[in-house]
Amino acid sequence: MPDRPIYPTPQDAETAFYHALEHADLETMMSVWAEDEEIVCVFPGGIRLTGHAAIRAAWQRIFQRGPGLKVRLSAPTAIVTPLSAAHTVLQHVSLRNDESTHAQHVATNVFVRGALGWRLALHHVSLAPPDSAQDVPKVLH
């Protein structure tokens, strides 16, 4: 077995995910993901990618692009079963060199437990309103 890190809890995997995102660290980012062709990543623009190769290529392009991101998290939720954990969290994202450029996202992160601890199986992130006030939602937007 190569030296893939072991994430003993879903929270450990989530922390590694956001650390990799902030530091444009592709190898750590991909070490967080389950080695499964069923893994899914949905980006804020609504594009859904499946499988390790497509998701890796997307993060590679993102990390090549810029100066990196700063991500502050708030208001986590969790639904946990023995072999899975479905988290949601608000992501406050800004450019590392320009904090005036920022966006708020809501993310769903689903982790599964395997032989090598917990891994990310699904990341779905979408734009969220600037404040988290619970307003009348739109179904058809």
Place this chain on the structure above:
Amino acid sequence: MPDRPIYPTPQDAETAFYHALEHADLETMMSVWAEDEEIVCVFPGGIRLTGHAAIRAAWQRIFQRGPGLKVRLSAPTAIVTPLSAAHTVLQHVSLRNDESTHAQHVATNVFVRGALGWRLALHHVSLAPPDSAQDVPKVLH
């Protein structure tokens, strides 16, 4: 135990969810959800609601609003563990009385297995591009 329906598979619960959505059927809609204060619903506008009461109130307002929706689903994915299932699916949504008004969404639906079969624990839906072409995703949108 009252006459809550039992959903023997995640797919059964998902089918009931979309049937209830199309038919503005609040009682069936809420029967699909797990009875858990940790349940989460993220609407296309990015508003995240948690807990049975807030989610029920939101669907009630949505269902009171209009003539109902038509939802066609495509391209499902699934990540399954013994007590959970994380699905994604593309939702092609239109107004029942005006099919020219339509939107494409990507949805994550997380189901958990309990004493009464499978229930929805998390629904995260966001706008998706009109075609599903896998393009360079935007992280900061």
